[in-house]
Amino acid sequence: MTNKNKNNWLMNLINDKTFQKVILLLVVSRIIIFGASAIGTYYFPNSESDYVVDNKFLNGLVQYDGRAYLDIAMNGYNNTFNGSGNTAWFPLYPLLTHYLGLLLGGSILAYVLAGIILSNIFLILGITFLYQLIKYEFEKDVAFKTSFYILLFPTSYFFSVMYAESLFFFLTVAAFYFASKRNWFLVGFFGFFASLTRTFGIILFIPFIYIYLKDRKFKIKKINYSILHLMLIPVGLSVYLIFLWFKFGNPLFFISSHAMYGKHFANPLLTLLNASTDYLKYIMDLDFPNIGYYTLNLTAIIAMLLIGWYFYKKHKNEYSIYIFLSLVLNMLSGTIQATTKHFLVLFPCFIYIALLDKKYIRYLKAIYAAFFILLILFTIRHTNKIFDIWGLRF
Secondary structure, X not given: OOHHHHHHHHHHHHOOHXXXXXXXXXXXXXXXXXXXXXXXXXXXXXXXXXXXXXXXXXXXXXXXXXXXXXXXXXXXXXXXXXXXXXOOOOOXXXXXXXXXXXXXXXXXXXXXXXXXXXXXXXHHHHHHHHHHHHHHHOOHHHHHHHHHHHHOOOOHHHHOOOOOHHHHHHHHHHHHHHHHXXXXXXXXXXXXXXXXXXXXXXXXXXXXXXXXXXXXXXXXXXXXXXXXXXXXHHHHHHHHHHHHHHHHOOOOOHHHHHHOOOOOOOOHHHHHHHHHHHHHHHHHHOOHHHHXXXXXHHHHHHHHXXXXXXXXXXXXXXXXXXXXXXXXXXXXXXXXXXXXXXHHOOHHHHHHHHHHHHXXXXXHHHHHHHHHHHHHHHHHHHHHOHHHHHOOOO
16 A cells, blocks of 8 residues: 555545544543543442552552553563462553553553553554444444444443453454455454454454455465465464463463463353353342343353354354354353453444344334443443442443
8 A cells, every 4th residue: 555545545534424423432432431430439439449559540440350461561470469370361461551651650650541541542443443344344334333332332441441452352353354455464463463462362363264265265276375474363372372481381371360260161061051050040049140240141142142143144254253263262261251341342243233223223222221321330330349349240
């Protein structure tokens, strides 16, 4: 792409009225999230929330996994964090946070601020690539609606707190965007960094190798050197495993950190069966906090199965492969914990909802309201753990 074409591409995007609405929606959704976080921090203070930094507002944005990312950014990888170490969290996001934090002064406040700044920058980049991808594959209206549902999804706050979700979202969408252009080097480039960001990054290799081989009608003779670019994806994970081997003597040391949180290798079908059995037990016991928690996560699993099947029937197998493998990898951990968080980065699921919106907009208005209310409640819960007092989990 020449400089002139690059400038035209950028100017066309900036002048795109639909994209302008997407950016406005992004800003409004972040105002809602930061506003809900402030309400949770200042109007519903909770002594159970973790004390990380003196600034009360920023402290609410660095809870749960955010503490691990902060620890890595400040102290590097170790086997002492939270009693089991911090190796379960992959390195790219905390590495970027580390260097930006140093530029901002090197204090704990600087590192927290750096992580939050990066999260929101990557969200903007991710939404931009998402809009371009869906506009290319479908149309502008579907691109807008997809962005709408992602930005107002109840766990969308993860994109703006100290988590790696927005970075992974950006890298994944960018890789799919360049796959649609058949630029295999950039697919491998973004895939490499995706597998350095989250465990789920490694599965990107499968849908992209499928696209590559499908273009060549699955004939070995038509494969050329360009396939080597896709090998960059597993290399990203390999880099982290080699690091763990040298530092801790065990390339799979990150698995022990996961075990601290009740995760272990298990048959995905057994995981789903156990979760369903537990769900029925909670219903019988009228255990409403767990009923709510399991309802949300099991609904996400059912949605992933149905949407994955939809894309398979529509011959968008790369999307169905991505969704199904993400679901399997999630349940390999022996738990359905945080399925709604994993659902957030599966952008094809939101494409499907956007396509439904075109046909059933009257009926989906209830989803708008539900997403909005739950987004506020989930953000407050993440900020100060206020609902944990009553046993409520999301």
